[in-house]
Amino acid sequence: MELKVLSNILKANEAIAVENRQLFAREKILVLNVISSPGSGKTSILERTIAHLLPECRLGVIEGDIQTSKDAERIHALGVPVVQINTQGGCHLDANMIKMALPDLPLKELECLIIENVGNLVCPADYQLGEDMKIVVLSVTEGDDKPSKYPAIFHESQVLIINKMDLLPFTDFNLARAKEAALQINPHLLIFELSCKSGQGVDSWASWLKSKIKRHRLGGNMGQ
């Protein structure tokens, strides 16, 4: 019974996600859905990425949070159009929340829309928003066993960002083991190692994204 309800909810969500996806495709906007546990550094990665891509790329952001507008304020400070969605207890963004937020963004002017999901490594994996790709963030302080313990999101994502690399020497995190576990779940996963604190790896990730945005704009394929 519960499963049936969930399946109906997911179907209803999928229909709206398709609408969103068509709209994004018409406007040639590359859309990222950034997912991680609370505190893995999603907003810091956005800040670093935005600083690297501006002013060359025209970016917009949707911030998903249960409550507060702290993250949106951090993004707003960078001069990027941003909409805050407060889910009021909800554990994930869904396609309809995104649809409702879109009129508040200057879509015609955007090349890339970055959606920061609610901090949750489980539920957001089930809800399509209409994005082109999911980016999963794992910080080294969370432990290298997380891909095998929370496989769905690693399976659904195109990119894995391993964050807080500056803290690696102070943890037991085995980088090789984490990558191997993630690639076992999803051999197509593209992996970037980052430290938002030191800036390590930001260039490589942001340059890849920039080229992706530009190729998307030209109607190129979505290959790596």
Add this chain to the structure above:
Amino acid sequence: MELKVLSNILKANEAIAVENRQLFAREKILVLNVISSPGSGKTSILERTIAHLLPECRLGVIEGDIQTSKDAERIHALGVPVVQINTQGGCHLDANMIKMALPDLPLKELECLIIENVGNLVCPADYQLGEDMKIVVLSVTEGDDKPSKYPAIFHESQVLIINKMDLLPFTDFNLARAKEAALQINPHLLIFELSCKSGQGVDSWASWLKSKIKRHRLGGNMGQ
């Protein structure tokens, strides 16, 4: 409509949680429901706590994970009765899962049952399991803004463990700000600062828990 469904599910869950709670009360077992994001250190805290409480206290553990039995194996290695629940994608434990797991535990012999929930700072807050108290774990690497961004679980918990204190010097985590935010949501929250790596603070937390277990056994009140 969706809200109504959720409310029915929660009501059904609550009825089973009441059954569980009555059973635990009859057996005088103190039951903890430990909740945090993935990788905050719940299992490491359990290992440290168990090492401190054995052999004086008779402990049992239920491990909740989406999949894998990694955590249960770590607890089993300590010689403590443990049952692994795999939720197969589910983002939280519910009361019925606990009810189904109980026949595999030697309840008559236990004084304290520690339930480690699925790594998720959001959804487990809504599902009563029949526990006496919720323990929320926040590691310093997750950022001091987490209580205000994920208030429900801080509101529902009796104890906050701030973990990974050994990493504090390498982060921007403001301990005073985190505690203030948590206490603003829940002034009755008892806060322990821990490092499972260095052992800092384990004595204080485990001694408090030991005295709580003993008083519960004697039918004492549940005050701090």
